[in-house]
Amino acid sequence: MKIELQAYGKVNLGLDVLRRRPDGYHEVKMIMQTVKLHDTMTFDTVDEDVIVLSTNADELPVNEDNLVYKACRMLKQEYQITRGIRVFLQKELPVAAGMAGGSADAAAALIGMNKIFDLQIPKHKLMEYGVKLGADVPYCIMKGTALSEGIGEKLTALAPMPDCYILLAKPPIAVSTKMVYENLHANELKEHPDIDGMVMALEEQSLQGITERMENVLETVTEVRYPVIAEIKACMKECGAMNSLMSGSGPTVFGIFTEKEKAEKAADAIRNRKLAKQVFVTQPYNV
Structure with a gap:
């Protein structure tokens, strides 16, 4: 079985930092907007118990230092999946750019694993897994126009941005x-x-x-x-x-x-x- 998914980038239409908390985290209030520019990810199951990640972007790691790898490993362990997964990441989004490219890829990896292994994980639960990988991952699962609060994990869907x-x-x-x-x-x-x-x-x-x-x-x-x-x-x-x-x-x-x-x-x-x-x-x- 093979599936292809898009991992969409985002911009912040507004970004406020309210305060630095005693634990060192910053409390934010932001408006996030998904854009159509995206990476493309292909998922393919394999019989042996492996995670094989490859990409067209030489600067990206393809081991456990990559969020995509971490996302696949998380669900494989959580749901005791013995079959392996092969992922190819076609990178179009700029890397380390303030557009949540890595988080978008991790979000697509969680969605892809859910689909390809028919895990039937509801969206809200996928978002809970996402927050363990990074503050922007739940939003990248949700997509669209959203208010982001707390350290970025409290999300409220907003009216969509007008065409432009x-x-x-x-x-x-x-x-x-x-x-x-x-x-x-x-x-x-x-x-x-x-x-x-x-x-x-x-x-x-x-x-x-x-x-x-x-x-x-x-x-x-x-x-x-x-x-x-x-x-x-x-x-x-x-x-x-x-x-x-x-x-x-x-x-x-x-x-x-x-x-x-x-x-x-x-x-x-x-x-x-x-x-x-x-x-x-x-x-x-x-x-």
Whole structure:
């Protein structure tokens, strides 16, 4: 038996950090949006008791250091599955980009294992397994437009994002999420994104209301260290983006456009200025 699944990336339309908790975790309030850009994963059962992971992306590990491998192993152990699984990961999403690419792959692995071995695990239970792998994994199982609270594990489905074009650009830098959070003085932040207002704008299906509230407090750390992020945002706005923002802890920047032609012209401008090589025009993915 063989199945193929898509693992969709995400952007944060709004990202607020409310406080640093005594246990070191940060309490967040974010609006997540799935995009149509995705990795493709192929699952195939084999008779011997193995997990074989392969990928087109040389920089990714294919052993227990990969979340896909961990997800497969978790369900194999939990449900005492003696048959093996072969997974091929066709990577299209940028790696370490603030788009939950690894979490999306782990989510697809849990869904794929559930389907291929007919485990009949309900979605809410799959999401519980997901949180053991990473804070973004439950959301990547859920997909669509969602409010994320707590440390990212409390999810509330929201009205879907209106149709638009989303330009994604990942500059050739590596940003450590750990570094960003360690340098964010969450308890001293003077300004916070209007997340509640964005929820209302989604209810009203007002793209203008959504884009004018786009804000990410993590930019206060990342933009200072990596000026290219601000340059990409400015380039997108110059080319007609309603607004532009860094996704997650970066370094991917996204812009919202009403017209595909404008988004594609902005993509060309970013490439021509050598601000980023990994540039994609996509759309919101709503379940």
